Amino acid sequence: MVKFCSLFSGSSGNCLFFGTEQTKILIDAGLSRKAIFNALEQIDQKPDQLKGILLTHEHNDHVRGAGILSRTLDIPIYATEGTWKGCMPVLGEIDEKNMVCIEADKPFEIDDLCIQPYRTPHDANDPVGYCLLAEDKKTVVATDIGKMTRALLKWFEKSDLLFLESNHDIEMLKIGSYPQKxxxxxxxxxxxxxxxxxxxxxxYMVKTGVTRVVLGHLSEKNNFKELAYITAVNEMKKEGILPGRDATVEVADRYAVGTLYDL
Ligand SMILES: [Zn+2]
Ligand SMILES: [Zn+2]
Known part of the structure; x- marks a missing residue:
């Protein structure tokens, strides 16, 4: 059984759990060690069983707790060269054996997990998303994405679970208090x-066979859960898709542990 859970998701901090019986990892660690350990406890997972942390990019909401976790648990961090360069000052000292440099479009393995990093359009040094393959199941993590592209849709195809960013409502953002820049x-x-x-x-993805979607990385100021959800549901209905019957759609919480999926 493959497990997936959003521990935290949003502009205030991101951390996802993924694992098989044998191999458990985190994707991003943008919160304190204490917050992440507490969240893991809620889903009955022991931090000392973690085998690594995959980073998507160097922004603080994704890396804040990664250094301390690597030191505490003596586990490797996997990141692209650009991400490593960008986040070293935040991570602090990392044991050389725990610094693993990965490349977009070059799959790698952690025990029984096959991990395919893919490029994402985002204003970071060398950001990636991840396709996580284990036990014939495909889970895709796709956040911090400036625009949707054909290449991205291709990565999402045939996933058993798609974790997709639904960051903001355009109108809320436009009339909101953020500086224009x-x-x-x-x-x-x-x-x-x-x-x-x-x-x-x-x-589109549900029409091609995806049955589980979790929306995440919501903006605190320019979105709310119900709005992200209803926007997705309305679009699905327009395409003749019935949420609940054809696919499940959930919205990940900013601070609360989400559903623990068994795939
Ligand atoms: Zn970012
Ligand atoms: Zn982010």
């Missing part, structure tokens, strides 16, 4: 995915 950054091709594009992506 930040608004432009978020709306740009290397910013974040809006509810509308996420919803269209979900509808």
């Amino acid at each position: 930040l608004k432009n950054r978020i709306l740009g091709d290397k910013g974040h995915l809006c509810n509308e594009v996420a919803a269209k992506t979900v509808a």
Whole structure:
């Protein structure tokens, strides 16, 4: 059985759990060690069983706790060269054997997990998303995405679970209190995915056979759970897809542990 759980998701900190009986990992660790350990306890997982941390990119909300976790548990961090460069000051000292450099489009293995990093359009040094393959199941993690592309859709195909960013509502962002420069950054091709594009992506992916979707990385100021959810559901209904029957859609919480999926 493959397990997946969103421990935290949002602009305030990201950390996802993924694992098989044998191999358990985190994807991003953008919160304190204490917060992450507490969240793991809630899903009956022991931190000392973790075999590694995959980083998507160097932004603080993804890496804040990775250094201390690596030191405490003596586990490797996997990141692209650009991400390593960007996050070294935040991570602090990492044992050389725990610094693993990965490359987009070059799959690698951690025990029985096969991991395929793929490039994402985002304003970081060398950001990636991850396809996680284990026991014939495919889980895709796709956050911090400025725009949807054919290449990304291809990565999402035939996934058993798709964890997709649904960051903001465009209107809320436009009329909100963020400085114009930040608004432009978020709306740009290397910013974040809006509810509308996420919803269209979900509808498209469900039509091609994806049955579990979790929406995540919601903006604190420019979105709320019900809005992200209803935008996706409305788009699915337009395509004749019935949520609950054809696919499940959930929205990950910012601070609370989400559903523990058994795939
Ligand atoms: Zn980011
Ligand atoms: Zn982020």
